[in-house]
Amino acid sequence: MNNRFFLFILSLLFFASCSSPRNLAYFDNLREEAVVTEKIANAAEAKIQPGDLLSINVTSLSPESNVLFNRGALPTASNTNVSGVTYVQETEGYLVDKSGSVVLPILGRVKVEDLTREEAENQLTSSLQTYLKEPVVNVRFRNFKVTVIGEVTRPSTFQITDGNVNILEALGMAGDMTAFGKRENVLVIRETKDERSMVRLNLNDKDVLKSPFFNLQQNDIVYVEPDKARAVQASNSSRNISIIVATMSVLTLILSRFL
Incomplete structure (x- = not known):
């Protein structure tokens, strides 16, 4: 008994x-050679969309005029620069409206939708040359974020300062997947205007590097599905x-x- x-x-x-045994390796079908070189076909820089909050900083040889454009920047009596005027860090920013435009002093409504940061900087610099001496424009995303949830070590929402992040970097910020995360079935959810796209990526396969969803966009959500063991x-x-x-x-x- x-x-x-x-x-x-x-x-x-x-x-x-x-x-059943599972493959926990990334890019498992990558050839074991010293160097594997491929052309990057999906290098897509983030583009400005309605609802984005932009930091637009303008500097020129006319510091008094800069105040008009640097929203939130105020002259201060201390720590003066060579020109005699300094500015505190801007805190408000410019919201891209539903029409894809921002409203700047003097320039008025400026269309920036579907422009990269560099393209927006060039456009604004060209427009400001009429009013400022040798203007230099710096554009940054203030609300570029991605969310990583599911079977990762530290699920969270992450702010991206330079507006450039791929899915591997996002998973790295979340502490990588746990052993229960399905590397062959990672869901990316993306919203643009009135459209929502959802795609599943196989991170065991090196061809995922060619996917248009490999490089993340602002407000993307990455969901790592748990396996049956979990x-x-x-x-x-x-x-x-x-x-x-x-x-x-x-x-x-x-x-x-x-x-």
């Missing part, structure tokens, strides 16, 4: 731990099996003293 209990316990342990681990049946196994172990010890 004692042997039957042991066999029963071993059977429970076997079925509880039984799971689902079993979190289910009530799994906890019940653990309780049954523990109970059977105690009963086996007790019975072994009397049999």
Whole structure:
């Protein structure tokens, strides 16, 4: 009878731990060579979209005029520069409206939708040359963020200062996937204007580097799906099996003293 209990316990342990092997390697089909070189076909810089908050900083040889454009920047009496005027860091920024434009002093409404930061800087610099001496424009995203959730070490929303991040960098900021994360089935959710796109990426396959979703855009959501082992681990049946196994172990010890 004692042997039957042991066999029963071993059977429970076997079925509880039984799971198919999974590939935990990124780009598993990448050739094992010293150097693998490919042309980058999907290098897409983030483009300005309605709802973006932009930091637009203008400097020129006319520091007094700069104040008109540097929203939130105020002259201060201390720490003066060569021109005699300094400015505190801007705090408000410019919101891109539904029409894809920002409203700047003097220039009025300026269309910036679907422009990269560099393209927006060039356009604004050209427009400001009529009013300022040798203007230099610096544009930055103030609200560029990506969210990584699911089977990662530190799920969170991350602010991206330079407006450039790919899915591997985002996973790195989240502490990488856990062993339960499906590397072959990572979901990216992207919203642009009135359209939502959802695509599943296989990070075991090196061809994911060519995907237009490999480089993330502002407000993208990355979801790492858990595998079946995690689902079993979190289910009530799994906890019940653990309780049954523990109970059977105690009963086996007790019975072994009397049999």
